[in-house]
Structures are given as C-alpha cells and as structure tokens.
Amino acid sequence: MSIEVRSVTKKFGDTTALDHVSLTFGENQIYGLLGNNGAGKSTLLSILSDRQCPTDGSVLVDGEPVSNNDHALQKLFLVGDQNLFPDDMKVKKAFAAAQLFHPEFDRAYAESLAQKFDLKINKKITSLSTGYASIFRLVLGLSINTPYLIFDEPVLGLDAQHRDLFYRLLMEKYAEHPCTIIISTHLIAEVASLIEHTVIIRAGKILKDCPAEELMTAAYSVSGPAALLDSYLQGHHVLSSNTLGGLKTACIQGVPEVSLPAGLEISKVNLQDYFISLMEEKDKQ
Amino acid sequence: MSIEVRSVTKKFGDTTALDHVSLTFGENQIYGLLGNNGAGKSTLLSILSDRQCPTDGSVLVDGEPVSNNDHALQKLFLVGDQNLFPDDMKVKKAFAAAQLFHPEFDRAYAESLAQKFDLKINKKITSLSTGYASIFRLVLGLSINTPYLIFDEPVLGLDAQHRDLFYRLLMEKYAEHPCTIIISTHLIAEVASLIEHTVIIRAGKILKDCPAEELMTAAYSVSGPAALLDSYLQGHHVLSSNTLGGLKTACIQGVPEVSLPAGLEISKVNLQDYFISLMEEKDKQ
Numbered sequence: 001m002s003i004e005v006r007s008v009t010k011k012f013g014d015t016t017a018l019d020h021v022s023l024t025f026g027e028n029q030i031y032g033l034l035g036n037n038g039a040g041k042s043t044l045l046s047i048l049s050d051r052q053c054p055t056d057g058s059v060l061v062d063g064e065p066v067s068n069n070d071h072a073l074q075k076l077f078l079v080g081d082q083n084l085f086p087d088d089m090k091v092k093k094a095f096a097a098a099q100l101f102h103p104e105f106d107r108a109y110a111e112s113l114a115q116k117f118d119l120k121i122n123k124k125i126t127s128l129s130t131g132y133a134s135i136f137r138l139v140l141g142l143s144i145n146t147p148y149l150i151f152d153e154p155v156l157g158l159d160a161q162h163r164d165l166f167y168r169l170l171m172e173k174y175a176e177h178p179c180t181i182i183i184s185t186h187l188i189a190e191v192a193s194l195i196e197h198t199v200i201i202r203a204g205k206i207l208k209d210c211p212a213e214e215l216m217t218a219a220y221s222v223s224g225p226a227a228l229l230d231s232y233l234q235g236h237h238v239l240s241s242n243t244l245g246g247l248k249t250a251c252i253q254g255v256p257e258v259s260l261p262a263g264l265e266i267s268k269v270n271l272q273d274y275f276i277s278l279m280e281e282k283d284k285q
Numbered sequence: 286m287s288i289e290v291r292s293v294t295k296k297f298g299d300t301t302a303l304d305h306v307s308l309t310f311g312e313n314q315i316y317g318l319l320g321n322n323g324a325g326k327s328t329l330l331s332i333l334s335d336r337q338c339p340t341d342g343s344v345l346v347d348g349e350p351v352s353n354n355d356h357a358l359q360k361l362f363l364v365g366d367q368n369l370f371p372d373d374m375k376v377k378k379a380f381a382a383a384q385l386f387h388p389e390f391d392r393a394y395a396e397s398l399a400q401k402f403d404l405k406i407n408k409k410i411t412s413l414s415t416g417y418a419s420i421f422r423l424v425l426g427l428s429i430n431t432p433y434l435i436f437d438e439p440v441l442g443l444d445a446q447h448r449d450l451f452y453r454l455l456m457e458k459y460a461e462h463p464c465t466i467i468i469s470t471h472l473i474a475e476v477a478s479l480i481e482h483t484v485i486i487r488a489g490k491i492l493k494d495c496p497a498e499e500l501m502t503a504a505y506s507v508s509g510p511a512a513l514l515d516s517y518l519q520g521h522h523v524l525s526s527n528t529l530g531g532l533k534t535a536c537i538q539g540v541p542e543v544s545l546p547a548g549l550e551i552s553k554v555n556l557q558d559y560f561i562s563l564m565e566e567k568d569k570q
Contacts, residue, residue: 036444037416131322157441159321159471160557161564168527175530186444189474242453245460272445279446 001027001062003048003076003148003180008057010043010204017043019204020057025148025180032195032212033184034275040204041184042080045152048182049078061148074102076148079141081156083133085125091136092121095143102144110143113169117162130157138166142173150182155190163187167194188272192216200275202282212271219274220256223249224264232261239277251277286312286347288333288361288433288465293342295328295489302328304489305342310433310465317480317497318469319560325489326469327365330437333467334363346433359387361433364426366441368418370410376421377406380428387429395428398454402447415442423451427458435467440475448472452479473557477501485560487567497556504559505541508534509549517546524562536562 003025010018018040025031035041046052048059050066050073058065061072085094091114099105114121117135119128128136134157141149155163171194174181183191198215200208208215219239222229226248233241233250241250251273256266269277288310295303303325310316320326331337333344335351335358343350346357370379376399384390399406402420404413413421419442426434440448456479459466470476483500485493493500504524507514511533518526518535526535536558541551554562 036446037414037442129322157322157471160473161321161561163471164561168529171529186442186448187472188445244453244456276446276449 001147004060004063005044005048006058006060008044008047008054008059010040010047010052011055016204018047018054021201021204021206022057023199023206023209025182026197027147027180028178029180030174030194030196031180031182032188032191032198032271033182033201034188034198035184035201036279037186039201041201042152044201045078045080045150045182045184048150049073049076051078051080075146076150077102077141077144077146078150078152079137079154080152081137083125087126088124090122090124091119091128094125094136094140095121098140098144102146104145106143106145110139113139113142116165116169131159131162134158135162142169145177146179148180148182150184152184154183154185155187163190167191170194188275189270192271198271200278202279207278207282215271215274216268217255219251219253219269219277221249221251221267221269221273222256222260222264223247223267228261228263232264239274240280286432289345289348290329290333291343291345293329293332293339293344295325295332295337296340301489303332303339306486306489306491307342308484308491308494310467311482312432312465313463314465315459315479315481316465316467317473317476317483317556318467318486319473319483320469320486321564322471324486326486327437329486330363330365330435330467330469333435334358334361336363336365360431361435362387362426362429362431363435363437364422364439365437366422368410372411373409375407375409376404376413379410379421379425380406383425383429387431389430390425391428391430395424398424398427401450401454416444416447419443420447427454430462431464433465433467435469437469439468439470440472448475452476455479473560474555477556483556485563487564492563492567500556500559501553502540504536504538504554504562506534506536506552506554506558507541507545507549508532508552513546513548517549524559525565 005021005023008018008021033041047054061075064072066072095107095110099107119132119135138154155166185191195212198212226243226246229248237253239251239253241248251269260266290306290308293303293306318326332339346360349357351357380392380395384392404417404420423439440451468476480497483493483497511528511531514533514535522538524536524538526533536554545551
C-alpha cells in the first residue's frame with residue numbers, strides 16, 4: 001500500500017518544475033513535504049492527484065497508475081487552494097456533494113467540525129474569507145476518510161488558534177483512523193512534531209527523503225563572539241552563519257564534540273532552522 | 286514622541302470592529318499586535334495611518350491628529366496588503382516614486398534588498414506572485430526610514446527562508462536606525478523573540494497591553510495522566526486543556542509551585558501557546 005512516484009518530470013515551456021522525481025509515500029505515515037516557493041511542491045501534489053499530467057514518468061497508487069483512473073483516485077484527496085465546487089454552492093450542500101464522490105465522507109463529523117471552527121454552513125463557499133475558505137477545505141479533508149490525504153499549504157491565512165485546532169484534530173484523526181498524510185507547508189516549526197518522515201525538495205529535485213528524527217540530529221548550532229567562533233568553525237561543515245553586532249551564530253552539519261572552547265554556546269537546531277540553513281548552503285553552491 | 290490612540294471606536298453598520306480602544310505606541314520600541322482573524326487588528330492599523338476614519342475617537346502622532354494631516358502622516362508608513370501604486374508600474378519605478386513621497390527613503394538600500402530577496406525590479410508590481418508582492422512591500426517598508434513603521438501580516442505567503450531573512454533585516458535595521466515598529470502577525474512564535482511590548486486585541490477590545498516578558502511568565506504548562514492532572518488542577522486558574530489518549534496537558538495562569546506531584550511534568554509556555562490558551566479561555570466565558 002503506497003503512492004509511488006516514478007521518475008516524474010514536469011516542464012512548463014523552458015522551465016523544469018520537477019526533474020526525475022522518484023519517491024514512495026508508504027502506508028499510515030505522516031509526511032512533511034518541505035521546500036521554498038517555486039521548488040515544485042504544489043506541482044508534485046497536483047500530479048499525485050492527477051490534476052496535472054507529468055511530462056514524463058508516472059504515479060501509482062497501490063500499484064495502479066492514477067492517470068484517468070477513478071478507482072485509484074478515489075483513494076486519495078488533495079486539500080489544495082482551489083475551490084472545486086460550483087460558485088453558488090453553499091457549504092452545507094458541498095458536504096452533501098462530497099459524500100456522493102467519496103462514500104466514506106463523514107457528513108455528521110464535517111458538520112461538527114464546522115461548528116468547532118465557527119464555519120457558517122449556510123454561507124456560499126465563494127463568500128467565505130481567505131481564512132474560512134481554508135477552513136472549509138480543511139474540514140472536507142478531515143472528514144473524507146480516504147487512505148491517502150494530502151494537504152497543500154493547509155493553514156494559509158489561519159490565526160494561531162485555528163491552526164492549533166487543526167493540528168489537534170489531525171492528530172486525533174490519525175490516532176483513530178490511521179492513514180497516509182502528506183503535509184506541504186511553509187510553517188515548518190509548527191508541523192515538526194507531527195511529521196514522521198521528511199521530504200525536502202529544491203529546484204524540482206529531491207534533496208532529502210528520510211525519517212524526520214534523522215534531520216533533527218543532523219546539525220547543531222553554536223554561537224559566541226565572532227572571532228572565537230570563526231576559529232572554531234575551521235574544519236567544520238558550516239551550513240549557514242549570521243552576525244549581529246559582535247555575536248555570531250552558525251549552523252553546523254554533523255554531531256558536536258563533547259566539549260567546546262570556553263565562550264561558545266551550543267544548542268539544538270530545530271527542523272525549520274535546519275531547513276533554512278540547508279537552503280542557504282545550496283544557494284551559495 | 287508617540288502614537289496615541291484615544292478611545293477609538295469603529296463601526297461597520299451594526300458591527301463594532303473597535304470598541305473604545307486606547308493605546309500608546311512609544312518611541313523606539315518593537316510592538317507585537319496580536320489577535321485572531323476579525324479581532325480588529327487591520328482596522329486599527331488602517332485608522333492609525335488615516336486610511337480609514339474612526340467612527341469616534343482620534344489618533345495623534347507626536348501630539349498632532351493624523352486625520353488629513355500630511356505632516357503627521359509622513360512620519361509613519363504602513364506595510365499592508367494593498368498595492369498603492371499604479372497597476373502598470375514596475376518595481377524599480379515604485380522605488381523612485383516612494384522617494385518622492387518619503388525623502389528619507391533609501392533607494393540604494395531598497396535595490397540591495399531586492400537583490401537579497403531575488404525580487405526582479407524590472408517586473409510590474411501587479412505581475413508579482415503573492416509571495417513576491419509581500420516581499421516588494423517589505424522592501425519598501427525596510428527602506429523608508431520613517432520614525433513609525435507598521436507591518437500588517439508582513440510574511441503571508443513567504444517561505445521559511447525569506448521569513449528568516451526578513452526578521453534578520455528588521456533587527457539589523459532596528460539596531461542601526463532605532464524607530465517604533467508595530468508588527469501584526471498570526472505567526473506569533475516567530476516574532477516572540479523580536480517584540481518588546483505586546484498588545485492583544487480580541488473582539489475590538491484591548492485584552493493585554495504590557496511588556497512581552499510579562500506575558501512570557503504569566504502562565505505555565507503541566508502534563509501527565511488525565512486523572513492525576515485533573516486532581517492537581519483543582520484550585521488552579523486553568524486557561525485551556527487538551528487530552529490525547531490518556532495524556533492531558535493544561536495551561537495554567539500564574540506561577541507554578543516549587544514542587545509538583547510525582548508523575549506530572551511542568552514546562553514553560555511560549556507566547557503563541559499563551560495567546561491560544563487565553564483566546565480559548567475567553568471563548569468559554
């Protein structure tokens with residue numbers, strides 16, 4: 001049971017958005033798909049769900065190609081930024097329509113979530129604010145009960161309280177009905193504790209594809225007076241560094257020594273900071 | 286030297302967006318303006334900068350009313366989500382235009398920032414993606430050198446690397462040219478270390494207006510087996526609690542006891558979690 005991406009390339013004119021991407025999304029795991037704007041995340045996700053065709057390569061869901069294949073496509077649901085319902089449809093009606101396409105859609109649960117988020121189900125979808133349009137799509141996704149659930153930038157425009165509610169509901173859902181979840185987001189720090197496997201994509205290529213905990217311990221941070229730190233950095237693999245006033249901080253690939261020169265302070269690097277450092281290193285190459 | 290908000294009320298039909306709001310933004314400090322969607326943050330900021338008129342009350346900049354007062358308005362700049370330049374204007378031209386309105390605008394610096402963010406200055410403003418439209422406005426704000434600089438949701442749509450760059454540039458700017466900065470954002474955790482003073486607004490009213498460090502120590506978090514925690518919570522001021530499986534976590538107002546019952550674990554509450562807990566408590570009232 002898996003989604004298999006087999007050497008997928010996608011070109012838009014002269015631009016290569018995805019360059020021979022191969023990946024497997026296994027059963028009942030939470031994946032974080034991380035990458036900067038323009039890296040190819042949304043293109044990949046829309047190819048997974050057959051909303052776009054690859055220029056080359058293929059995607060298989062449980063061994064079946066997704067291309068024009070309703071049986072395979074019924075197993076996955078993409079929560080993207082597009083409204084797929086008619087313009088004048090109300091939220092309540094959209095829930096009913098979702099049930100037609102996805103028989104496992106839990107309408108009573110969707111209505112209970114709408115209440116938790118204070119989403120007005122008698123409103124037209126197109127009249128919702130940016131935040132509530134996101135919430136409408138999240139509620140759909142959380143209620144749909146497909147084996148593969150894909151969220152593309154799910155919390156854009158949501159305030160901290162609603163983001164927190166979404167993360168909690170997602171974990172509840174995952175605990176009660178295990179499934180494969182793929183989350184693509186710029187708010188890396190907020191999903192770091194949820195994701196089990198991390199895929200980092202840069203300029204259309206896969207840069208990392210490994211268990212999340214592997215990245216958590218892949219680097220460390222050291223800070224101190226600039227001159228002192230500079231001499232320590234010799235012979236280390238420095239991903240990125242910043243100086244403010246006379247104080248410098250560096251992110252270093254690898255495992256720190258047991259003891260550091262006096263005056264330098266060591267700290268853990270969280271997933272978001274590691275991601276940023278990795279991107280900065282690549283930009284310099 | 287300050288922006289003074291004097292009992293400002295703003296009504297839209299039957300809806301009261303701001304309800305007798307009084308506040309002072311003092312000299313050379315960084316303020317965080319926090320609140321959920323619909324709380325009144327953007328309305329307040331657009332009244333500060335005279336883009337909207339209050340229904341009642343007034344705003345003074347260094348003692349002068351801002352209403353229709355170019356002299357007062359020249360001292361502040363609002364980085365909001367609107368494009369204030371003609372539709373066919375290119376980024377480069379907009380920098381030149383900004384210099385006409387704000388003589389202190391540093392055009393060479395703006396162009397150097399554009400390069401750092403990889404913002405193409407020969408593009409039309411209206412052709413920029415959501416992320417780059419935000420970046421264009423950030424670059425303007427960082428280069429304008431007014432005594433009061435206001436950012437309304439500045440990093441919407443930016444990836445983690447660009448958000449990190451913005452925060453670093455903002456701190457550099459603040460260190461070199463101290464000014465009053467007001468940041469309104471939903472990404473509270475990311476600005477927590479930058480802001481010196483916090484204003485929390487809810488349903489058009491000011492809920493908190495105090496130094497950031499006061500909020501950092503206003504509450505603590507305890508987690509452990511649900512039954513054990515429930516008995517500890519008796520007689521405590523519980524802001525919010527969550528249960529996942531048999532494990533419960535609660536956010537408690539106040540200072541923790543020196544020693545807690547065995548089996549319970551205590552931790553600090555960061556500003557974003559405190560904010561969420563506070564909102565949840567108010568929702569229940």
